[in-house]
Amino acid sequence: MRYSAWEVFRNGLTGNKAWKPVWRDPEPKQRYDVVIVGGGGHGLATAYYLARVHGIRNVAVLERGYIGGGNSGRNTTIIRANYMSTANVKFYSHCIKLWENLEQELNYNVMFSQRGLVALGHSDGQMEAMARRANFCQLEGDGGEVWSLEECRRQMPYLNYDDPRFPIYGAHWHPNGGTARHDAVVWGYARGADRLGVDIIQNCAVQGFRIEAGKVVGVETSRGFIGTTKVGMAVAGRSGEVAAMAGFRLPIESHVLQAFVTEGLKPVLPTVIGFGMGHFYISQSDKGGLVFGGDLDGYNSYAQRGNLPMMEHVAEAGMALMPMIGKSKLLRSWGGINDMTMDGSPIIDRSPVENFFINTGWCYGGFKAITGGGDAFAHLIATGNYHPAADKFTLKRFETGELIDETGAGPRPGRH
Amino acid sequence: MRIDCPNCGSRDRREFQYLGAAVLMDRPAPDAGEQAFVEYVYFRENPAGAHRELWLHEMGCRSWIVAERNMGTHEFASTRLAADVKRGAK
Numbered sequence: 001m002r003y004s005a006w007e008v009f010r011n012g013l014t015g016n017k018a019w020k021p022v023w024r025d026p027e028p029k030q031r032y033d034v035v036i037v038g039g040g041g042h043g044l045a046t047a048y049y050l051a052r053v054h055g056i057r058n059v060a061v062l063e064r065g066y067i068g069g070g071n072s073g074r075n076t077t078i079i080r081a082n083y084m085s086t087a088n089v090k091f092y093s094h095c096i097k098l099w100e101n102l103e104q105e106l107n108y109n110v111m112f113s114q115r116g117l118v119a120l121g122h123s124d125g126q127m128e129a130m131a132r133r134a135n136f137c138q139l140e141g142d143g144g145e146v147w148s149l150e151e152c153r154r155q156m157p158y159l160n161y162d163d164p165r166f167p168i169y170g171a172h173w174h175p176n177g178g179t180a181r182h183d184a185v186v187w188g189y190a191r192g193a194d195r196l197g198v199d200i201i202q203n204c205a206v207q208g209f210r211i212e213a214g215k216v217v218g219v220e221t222s223r224g225f226i227g228t229t230k231v232g233m234a235v236a237g238r239s240g241e242v243a244a245m246a247g248f249r250l251p252i253e254s255h256v257l258q259a260f261v262t263e264g265l266k267p268v269l270p271t272v273i274g275f276g277m278g279h280f281y282i283s284q285s286d287k288g289g290l291v292f293g294g295d296l297d298g299y300n301s302y303a304q305r306g307n308l309p310m311m312e313h314v315a316e317a318g319m320a321l322m323p324m325i326g327k328s329k330l331l332r333s334w335g336g337i338n339d340m341t342m343d344g345s346p347i348i349d350r351s352p353v354e355n356f357f358i359n360t361g362w363c364y365g366g367f368k369a370i371t372g373g374g375d376a377f378a379h380l381i382a383t384g385n386y387h388p389a390a391d392k393f394t395l396k397r398f399e400t401g402e403l404i405d406e407t408g409a410g411p412r413p414g415r416h
Numbered sequence: 417m418r419i420d421c422p423n424c425g426s427r428d429r430r431e432f433q434y435l436g437a438a439v440l441m442d443r444p445a446p447d448a449g450e451q452a453f454v455e456y457v458y459f460r461e462n463p464a465g466a467h468r469e470l471w472l473h474e475m476g477c478r479s480w481i482v483a484e485r486n487m488g489t490h491e492f493a494s495t496r497l498a499a500d501v502k503r504g505a506k
Contacts, residue, residue, distance in 0.1 A: 241462075244461070244463075250460070251460070299434040309429060414434060
């Protein structure tokens with residue numbers, strides 16, 4: 001069924017009995033042309049673009065749990081393209097452009113909202129860096145401005161402008177940034193892929209890979225053996241484990257990043273605000289909850305929950321920036337597992353196993369990259385060539401020294 | 417999360433700085449070749465279970481500690497002074 005206002009109206013009049021499940025629940029076939037491991041945003045987007053752009057429709061997406069139940073539903077839904085290293089600038093700009101047309105393309109409401117993103121600056125030097133960053137955004141056509149202190153006061157009267165530690169000097173305004181509803185993004189891609197013939201197989205845990213003469217020939221799963229010509233791995237925080245099953249290591253540590261949401265409030269926050277010096281960022285969901293978070297807890301973890309010191313730190317930073325949020329009650333908090341690479345940038349490449357492709361290392365920025373990551377990964381799997389927007393995200397760069405270290409933190413995954 | 421420092425006893429996690437996997441203590445010999453250093457600097461096991469790792473008791477005795485911690489549960493199995501581990505290895 002193609003969704004439209006007319007369908008909502010028609011089904012409303014007929015008791016909403018004609019709505020069908022959004023995707024099938026097929027039994028796995030014996031063999032596929034491509035098996036995607038991981039039914040999160042990246043895996044489903046990859047399957048969707050394989051089918052739509054490259055005409056490869058004999059594809060399975062294997063998901064250990066259920067669609068939308070992993071890290072795709074454990075992020076803070078922010079989309080932005082305000083990067084500075086060449087490789088990231090062109091890739092995230094490509095992502096934003098796909099986001100802008102995503103709902104029309106998928107015929108699915110992902111609640112994409114380009115409400116804009118503010119990155120605060122706290123010194124003359126930082127304001128110069130903000131101007132440079134805004135220029136990078138403008139060059140890619142993604143919109144970038146520098147806001148003066150007066151403009152900040154006008155746009156965001158609720159911020160604390162008297163903080164002696166980090167006084168606000170101005171901001172970088174990134175109008176094309178924003179948010180989207182994370183579950184809707186995975187559901188939309190799942191529906192789109194399913195409609196093109198992709199099998200989405202839930203409750204199907206990968207237990208190993210069958211590799212013959214250095215070439216992958218199939219996947220051992222909890223629902224039996226599945227033969228395939230190519231495997232695409234897109235398992236977010238679990239990349240290390242899945243790569244170990246295929247017999248290779250990655251330049252990755254898994255870290256936990258916490259996020260928090262308050263009770264629903266009336267609209268108070270029209271943009272996304274990043275307070276980098278305080279390790280704090282915040283936006284308001286369409287339901288009214290203030291969604292905010294900070295930095296990684298800083299130690300390796302697969303636990304999907306963090307510790308109290310980081311919660312305390314984030315709450316302090318939030319109060320330092322926006323004292324008005326102090327009376328809102330915290331509704332819940334959660335932790336997502338992040339594939340932190342050694343340079344803080346992702347990997348979309350082949351692996352040491354032939355026909356085994358990897359999409360990994362998204363650090364804490366995987367959500368915004370779902371569109372472009374899926375597109376570029378599908379391109380690599382289908383054609384064997386790097387997508388022009390993602391040709392620097394190689395595994396080899398850790399040997400050749402062509403690192404994409406946006407923050408300059410060095411080989412310290414927890415510091416990116 | 418509390419960490420059992422061999423010198424100071426059970427202390428709050430906030431007193432410690434995390435560095436990374438304890439393989440960082442096993443630097444290859446200078447003539448081990450480029451590939452050995454690439455593996456040493458960048459590539460990790462990243463297990464979902466027991467993990468040997470380095471913590472610095474920065475706000476305490478300032479000793480480096482080798483801890484064995486479960487990455488799925490954050491439970492510490494053991495903590496030893498890195499100096500002892502290094503001496504034991506030699």
